[in-house]
Amino acid sequence: MKTRKPSYEHYANVVLKNAKFWNGKSFELRDEVRLTGSSSNNDSLEYDCNGALVLPALFALGVDFMEPLRDDVYTYVDGVDALRRGGFYGALYESAANPIDDVDKLTAAENRRPCDLNEGPGGTAYNIRFLGAYSKGFGTDSLAEMMELAPGVVGFGDGNAAIPHSRFLRLAMEYGKMTGKRFFFQPMDKTLRHSGCVHEGAYSDMLGMKGIPRIAETIAAYTVLETARFLQVPVHFKQVTCGETLDLIRNARKQGMDVTCDVGLYHLLLDDSCLETLDSAYHILPPIRSAGDREALWKGIEDGTVNAISMNHTPVLRQDKVVNFEDSVPGALSLEIALPAIWKKLSERVGDARAIELLSTAPARLANAVRGENHAAAVVVLAADKPHVVVESDFAGHVCNSPLLGKELPSSILATYINGVWTNLS
Amino acid sequence: MSALQIKHLFGLQGVSKQDIRTILDNAKQFREILERPIKKVPSLRGLTVVNLFFENSTRTRTSFELAEKRLSADTVNFTSSNSSVKKGETLVDTLRNIESMKIDIVVVRHKGTGVPKFLAEHSNAIIVNAGDGAHEHPTQALLDMLTIEEKLGTLEGKNVTIIGDIRHSRVARSNLWGMSTMGAHVTLCGPSTLVPRNTDLMSHVTWEPDVKKAVANADAIIALRLQKERMDDALLPSMREYRNTFGITEDLLECAKDKVIIMHPGPINRGVELDSDIADGEHSVILDQVTNGVAVRMAVLFLLAGGRNENS
Numbered sequence: 001m002k003t004r005k006p007s008y009e010h011y012a013n014v015v016l017k018n019a020k021f022w023n024g025k026s027f028e029l030r031d032e033v034r035l036t037g038s039s040s041n042n043d044s045l046e047y048d049c050n051g052a053l054v055l056p057a058l059f060a061l062g063v064d065f066m067e068p069l070r071d072d073v074y075t076y077v078d079g080v081d082a083l084r085r086g087g088f089y090g091a092l093y094e095s096a097a098n099p100i101d102d103v104d105k106l107t108a109a110e111n112r113r114p115c116d117l118n119e120g121p122g123g124t125a126y127n128i129r130f131l132g133a134y135s136k137g138f139g140t141d142s143l144a145e146m147m148e149l150a151p152g153v154v155g156f157g158d159g160n161a162a163i164p165h166s167r168f169l170r171l172a173m174e175y176g177k178m179t180g181k182r183f184f185f186q187p188m189d190k191t192l193r194h195s196g197c198v199h200e201g202a203y204s205d206m207l208g209m210k211g212i213p214r215i216a217e218t219i220a221a222y223t224v225l226e227t228a229r230f231l232q233v234p235v236h237f238k239q240v241t242c243g244e245t246l247d248l249i250r251n252a253r254k255q256g257m258d259v260t261c262d263v264g265l266y267h268l269l270l271d272d273s274c275l276e277t278l279d280s281a282y283h284i285l286p287p288i289r290s291a292g293d294r295e296a297l298w299k300g301i302e303d304g305t306v307n308a309i310s311m312n313h314t315p316v317l318r319q320d321k322v323v324n325f326e327d328s329v330p331g332a333l334s335l336e337i338a339l340p341a342i343w344k345k346l347s348e349r350v351g352d353a354r355a356i357e358l359l360s361t362a363p364a365r366l367a368n369a370v371r372g373e374n375h376a377a378a379v380v381v382l383a384a385d386k387p388h389v390v391v392e393s394d395f396a397g398h399v400c401n402s403p404l405l406g407k408e409l410p411s412s413i414l415a416t417y418i419n420g421v422w423t424n425l426s
Numbered sequence: 427m428s429a430l431q432i433k434h435l436f437g438l439q440g441v442s443k444q445d446i447r448t449i450l451d452n453a454k455q456f457r458e459i460l461e462r463p464i465k466k467v468p469s470l471r472g473l474t475v476v477n478l479f480f481e482n483s484t485r486t487r488t489s490f491e492l493a494e495k496r497l498s499a500d501t502v503n504f505t506s507s508n509s510s511v512k513k514g515e516t517l518v519d520t521l522r523n524i525e526s527m528k529i530d531i532v533v534v535r536h537k538g539t540g541v542p543k544f545l546a547e548h549s550n551a552i553i554v555n556a557g558d559g560a561h562e563h564p565t566q567a568l569l570d571m572l573t574i575e576e577k578l579g580t581l582e583g584k585n586v587t588i589i590g591d592i593r594h595s596r597v598a599r600s601n602l603w604g605m606s607t608m609g610a611h612v613t614l615c616g617p618s619t620l621v622p623r624n625t626d627l628m629s630h631v632t633w634e635p636d637v638k639k640a641v642a643n644a645d646a647i648i649a650l651r652l653q654k655e656r657m658d659d660a661l662l663p664s665m666r667e668y669r670n671t672f673g674i675t676e677d678l679l680e681c682a683k684d685k686v687i688i689m690h691p692g693p694i695n696r697g698v699e700l701d702s703d704i705a706d707g708e709h710s711v712i713l714d715q716v717t718n719g720v721a722v723r724m725a726v727l728f729l730l731a732g733g734r735n736e737n738s
Contacts, residue, residue: 202625205625206627206628209560278540278544322548323517323518324538
């Protein structure tokens, strides 16, 4: 298999030549664009983009580097490398391995954030924001210390745990309301999920695999919405997978509720016909649903119901994927390949401005991480029409669990420039 | 190497009519051999077969082992209860260790859908599926087809009704693919909590909720075993109600053709899916299925290994 190793260099200034630069409204072909980074190295670089697009860097929702669960396999450093390769200047982080349910854990998580690549202590930290847990340890019946956590977190969520029973949900939101923060849920009713691992549909029934019905999501979403309406708490739904949930969100907004949502990258790219391969790379939760569901998500993107596209970036050990589908660990990497995988289709369906909003400004807004005008440059250089076959070395760390491994993407990232670091991928 | 278009037997979905015909025709010849005083042929002499069973099995494993011995293969039995799997060994490591012992054919049963295909991707051995989750159990379907051809002459144009827990049945899934390929018309019937909810990809079969209508035109009825766990999981209220609603009884057979044959993959829950007087009665071909199981498995192993030995 071919390999591709990025190179990393610090430059205080970068001059991009022959680039289609995003001016906030459209791509504008410019002979030269000067960018100023935040590097202590005063060197400058000139780079000929050959007409490639220069987009504002992206912001990732749904990121978990699994540290410290297996820091011999994947770490914050790997995660930041993945963000850099994929053109992300920041991320909203939720750790299933180490839920942030008190201030000590928040402090520990903040301290684990690595300084920027190749920089020593005191360098520029990557813009990683945190969600606090609303229960101790995720999915328990004990409240996390939300009041103390509130100043340091974006909002509250129990990772990808199923929604709790209705009484605890009410109490968590009732208590957390004092913080004024948003609650983040992946809507999933655990009793309806039962032991399902794939979308309950024609393919699961044909293959005899246990499915997760759409109502496992819609009933959970309805429960959350009713509780949020009763308590007047803002909520966000992560990784919505079907049109019925989007309908609930549309109706809630009509009633004046503050509800936001995102959809996962792979839920926009794939459908459950991939199950026929029985390849554990497609084992992702929430499950990849039918072609009809996928189209409903695209409609939600077009009509504005969907606020942002999330990454659901989850490293999985190789040996946990080299098993049969049902026994494999769910999850997929996405940061390094998200933009080249989705850009063309996304920009064709909703236009360049909305595409950038879905991948950059809207997710950053949800994480209170919008960049001001005084920030150093953060851009990604994308050859929109240059295909790229995904290889193992595209991924940071010692894992490569992606259903797109070996597949051809319609576009290629040539380089990124974030926090004064020029990452050359061409 | 294989004398068939397929190199492994993962299931019957997608297997050609020609391959199924070849297996059934060879099985008929092996069936004749099984009636001889000396039932052994040297077809697989020098080859080693491992029966890799991660789920409990008596009938299928015994049937495969007998088929292997009748073909003169060296056989090794591996069950997860007495293996390193209990010590945390992965599926791939288990297979690679066994393969290092120069195994030629692996017969595998596992609770996970797609395990035989997964093993084939990580091994050079020939893989035969002896049941993977609720996905497929191809040799059971082949022996069902052989039995129907033996009793009714052909599968072409015959009506086969399968009754019971279709949703969790690998036997039903293999039968609906295999029998449809061979020209039979398959009707499926069972309680609404035990049939697949989405049948778009299985539109070539008929779904009939009324058991009397389901058996009315049947030339063959296959009753599926009902597992007691289904009651614990609230999929059914009681064995009693199931028997009264979907059990094969004398009363139900009043609605069926006079010469209908009754089949069951075993082991039978007598008085639940099948009444004793039916299981032991004139319509029952259940013991013929068992005999045909050995013949079909001999044919599958022989053909996948190359089918070259002229002594067979």
